[in-house]
Amino acid sequence: MSRFARMSDVAGLAGVSTMTVSRALNGNPNVSEVTRQRVLAAVERLRYQPNELARSLREQRSRQIGIIVPNLFDPFFAILANAISQVAQKHSYSVVLSTSNELPEAEFAEASRMLRRNVEGLVIIPAHTSRGPSLLLAHEFEQLPIVTLDRPIEGSRFDSILVENEHGARLGTEHLLSLGHKRVAYLGLTDDLYTMSTRHRGYTAAMEARGLKPLSTIVSSTLEDAMTKVKLLLSEKKAPTALFCANNLLTRHTLHVLQALGMHPPESIALAGFDDFETADLMRPGITVVCQPSEELGQTAAEVLFMRLNEQGSSRRGRIKILPTELIVRGSCGANETKNGKHL
Amino acid sequence: MSRFARMSDVAGLAGVSTMTVSRALNGNPNVSEVTRQRVLAAVERLRYQPNELARSLREQRSRQIGIIVPNLFDPFFAILANAISQVAQKHSYSVVLSTSNELPEAEFAEASRMLRRNVEGLVIIPAHTSRGPSLLLAHEFEQLPIVTLDRPIEGSRFDSILVENEHGARLGTEHLLSLGHKRVAYLGLTDDLYTMSTRHRGYTAAMEARGLKPLSTIVSSTLEDAMTKVKLLLSEKKAPTALFCANNLLTRHTLHVLQALGMHPPESIALAGFDDFETADLMRPGITVVCQPSEELGQTAAEVLFMRLNEQGSSRRGRIKILPTELIVRGSCGANETKNGKHL
DNA sequence: CTGTTAGCGCATTCAA
DNA sequence: TTGAATGCGCTAACAG
Numbered sequence: 001m002s003r004f005a006r007m008s009d010v011a012g013l014a015g016v017s018t019m020t021v022s023r024a025l026n027g028n029p030n031v032s033e034v035t036r037q038r039v040l041a042a043v044e045r046l047r048y049q050p051n052e053l054a055r056s057l058r059e060q061r062s063r064q065i066g067i068i069v070p071n072l073f074d075p076f077f078a079i080l081a082n083a084i085s086q087v088a089q090k091h092s093y094s095v096v097l098s099t100s101n102e103l104p105e106a107e108f109a110e111a112s113r114m115l116r117r118n119v120e121g122l123v124i125i126p127a128h129t130s131r132g133p134s135l136l137l138a139h140e141f142e143q144l145p146i147v148t149l150d151r152p153i154e155g156s157r158f159d160s161i162l163v164e165n166e167h168g169a170r171l172g173t174e175h176l177l178s179l180g181h182k183r184v185a186y187l188g189l190t191d192d193l194y195t196m197s198t199r200h201r202g203y204t205a206a207m208e209a210r211g212l213k214p215l216s217t218i219v220s221s222t223l224e225d226a227m228t229k230v231k232l233l234l235s236e237k238k239a240p241t242a243l244f245c246a247n248n249l250l251t252r253h254t255l256h257v258l259q260a261l262g263m264h265p266p267e268s269i270a271l272a273g274f275d276d277f278e279t280a281d282l283m284r285p286g287i288t289v290v291c292q293p294s295e296e297l298g299q300t301a302a303e304v305l306f307m308r309l310n311e312q313g314s315s316r317r318g319r320i321k322i323l324p325t326e327l328i329v330r331g332s333c334g335a336n337e338t339k340n341g342k343h344l
Numbered sequence: 345m346s347r348f349a350r351m352s353d354v355a356g357l358a359g360v361s362t363m364t365v366s367r368a369l370n371g372n373p374n375v376s377e378v379t380r381q382r383v384l385a386a387v388e389r390l391r392y393q394p395n396e397l398a399r400s401l402r403e404q405r406s407r408q409i410g411i412i413v414p415n416l417f418d419p420f421f422a423i424l425a426n427a428i429s430q431v432a433q434k435h436s437y438s439v440v441l442s443t444s445n446e447l448p449e450a451e452f453a454e455a456s457r458m459l460r461r462n463v464e465g466l467v468i469i470p471a472h473t474s475r476g477p478s479l480l481l482a483h484e485f486e487q488l489p490i491v492t493l494d495r496p497i498e499g500s501r502f503d504s505i506l507v508e509n510e511h512g513a514r515l516g517t518e519h520l521l522s523l524g525h526k527r528v529a530y531l532g533l534t535d536d537l538y539t540m541s542t543r544h545r546g547y548t549a550a551m552e553a554r555g556l557k558p559l560s561t562i563v564s565s566t567l568e569d570a571m572t573k574v575k576l577l578l579s580e581k582k583a584p585t586a587l588f589c590a591n592n593l594l595t596r597h598t599l600h601v602l603q604a605l606g607m608h609p610p611e612s613i614a615l616a617g618f619d620d621f622e623t624a625d626l627m628r629p630g631i632t633v634v635c636q637p638s639e640e641l642g643q644t645a646a647e648v649l650f651m652r653l654n655e656q657g658s659s660r661r662g663r664i665k666i667l668p669t670e671l672i673v674r675g676s677c678g679a680n681e682t683k684n685g686k687h688l
Numbered sequence: 689c690t691g692t693t694a695g696c697g698c699a700t701t702c703a704a
Numbered sequence: 705t706t707g708a709a710t711g712c713g714c715t716a717a718c719a720g
Contacts, residue, residue, distance in 0.1 A: 006697060017707045022699055030705055047484060052460040053406065054697035057397045057712050071426055075622070078422035082415055085443055089454070094461060097441040099429055110433070116396040117438060140391060255626045264628070278419070279623040282599045284608070350713060361691050366715060374689055398713035401696050
């Protein structure tokens with residue numbers, strides 16, 4: 001590992017003590033200009049690089065933060081991780097990254113590992129917990145600045161950056177309703193997930209505001225399950241005329257189902273979804289979605305964390321920041337607001 | 345940082361020396377069962393967690409690897425990072441992650457930072473270097489195991505995991521040619537990028553094998569530039585009847601252009617691309633692509649790195665591993681191999 | 689089986 | 705302005 005010059009080597013070559021080297025390198029003004037030059041020359045000559053491990057241990061400060069996401073193959077999480085990493089880089093911090101695969105135990109294990117590595121803080125997209133409270137509530141994390149992203153942890157002191165899930169879902173549903181649909185169905189993952197339950201609530205509120213009966217289908221995240229359940233849903237006698245999908249994965253699954261059934265929105269059915277995705281506007285027609293500011297979300301989370309790191313232990317209760325969502329009307333609901341009047 | 349119990353606290357409570365604690369915790373057999381129990385009880389009681397920083401410093405072994413990708417918002421890179429991270433987790437290693445934004449200087453800076461943190465090895469998707477050799481050839485990295493992914497570094501000793509770029513591009517181009525197209529155009533980013541020049545070569549070879557003149561357009565990665573240049577290309581009198589796009593970004597850009605022109609492949613033009621992407625099969629018709637085994641790519645890179653870590657410094661020259669690419673025929677070229685005979 | 693001594697590479701404290 | 709002693713938290717090497 002350290003096949004490199006150490007500070008003592010530099011000191012030896014420059015004819016000073018290690019303290020002087022340390023001072024010279026850290027910009028301490030109490031070093032004469034001559035000495036500083038001698039030290040820098042020696043540093044150059046020996047290609048000295050400080051050992052950050054030793055520095056961290058001594059200074060009790062690691063200049064690292066940790067990120068835990070469910071995974072990186074979901075583009076939404078990847079964009080969040082990217083944004084966080086950018087901010088960290090700007091602050092000259094390193095990022096330790098890990099994935100939980102939505103398993104609370106893995107999340108806990110990885111968070112603990114990071115703690116043992118003395119990360120100064122954590123940004124976490126909490127894993128799905130169906131039974132019991134988050135393992136991150138454990139005592140060992142009590143003193144660690146933690147910001148949760150996309151999903152809050154109930155009863156925690158953590159800062160949390162969220163989006164207007166309920167409002168967004170309501171917007172999307174209302175869009176479908178405003179186009180004359182009465183039987184608008186909701187398609188979501190388990191309501192154990194915060195984002196899902198809030199979006200579900202938004203949908204329900206929109207329906208009930210019009211005196212309509214909510215029509216909800218909950219599926220697992222596999223394509224197979226969506227395929228089965230959505231097909232079933234669409235085969236009923238009073239089948240829905242419009243679908244609202246609670247995230248981009250389900251929107252894509254649904255598109256597969258509709259494709260398999262030879263249905264092309266908005267022709268026989270209207271479709272809108274929560275979450276924009278890369279090629280939503282390249283579909284024919286484009287898919288109408290409620291979009292969230294992913295990049296800003298990650299950026300904000302990181303900035304809040306760095307704010308906390310700079311605070312004196314004044315650990316007030318966690319603050320919640322909610323970012324806006326926005327409806328992007330394309331063609332998949334039959335609305336006429338596409339660029340050139342056609343359903344793109 | 346360390347507001348936690350230290351090993352000496354555990355030792356004190358258990359009435360033994362820190363060495364005994366260390367031994368008990370690290371599974372050293374030279375500890376009596378009674379003592380071990382006493383130690384473990386104390387550990388439990390004080391909620392002791394070892395300080396990995398100190399351990400790393402002392403053991404000269406950090407149990408961390410670094411990953412540097414151009415960015416994480418490109419799904420291809422995100423999938424690679426995800427796969428690498430999984431493998432690291434399996435080996436109980438931490439992952440330090442950083443982005444280069446395709447800037448060699450940033451790449452160098454981040455790699456250096458990781459080196460100072462004593463990562464044991466690096467997986468890098470090398471940043472685009474138009475002028476001069478990679479900065480990773482610098483002396484400080486001489487002893488560090490490095491695996492480059494997706495792109496090799498010329499003249500380096502690094503292991504490298506690549507895909508059959510040339511062969512894949514040739515396959516894709518030949519597919520278009522086999523459907524009767526003569527004027528097949530290539531659309532790529534700068535040939536300074538390894539993946540681009542090799543794919544370009546594959547395309548050219550396919551054309552020349554049929555005695556056809558290659559027709560290449562090079563664009564920057566912005567949508568605007570693609571928009572301008574592709575529109576120009578398609579407006580020529582002898583405009584191409586088929587397009588081969590060198591990566592998924594360009595395929596998507598091209599779809600935007602075609603959409604703006606009201607052209608829908610395979611009707612007025614055929615389209616194929618290198619790189620599969622999330623919704624390629626949801627387009628109408630689905631987009632024919634040459635796909636690469638992204639996940640396996642990342643996994644292999646990580647495994648090769650861990651192999652190197654377990655080798656005794658027998659640092660033979662870098663090995664190159666090339667993974668296969670595969671043509672996935674959908675509807676965008678007019679071939680008839682879609683599921684139900686229609687162009688999905 | 690257990691403890692003592694020493695030191696990983698650095699910076700804080702105090703003294704000169 | 706500089707240096708010596710000390711210790712961050714841990715484990716390797718040796719002693720007992």
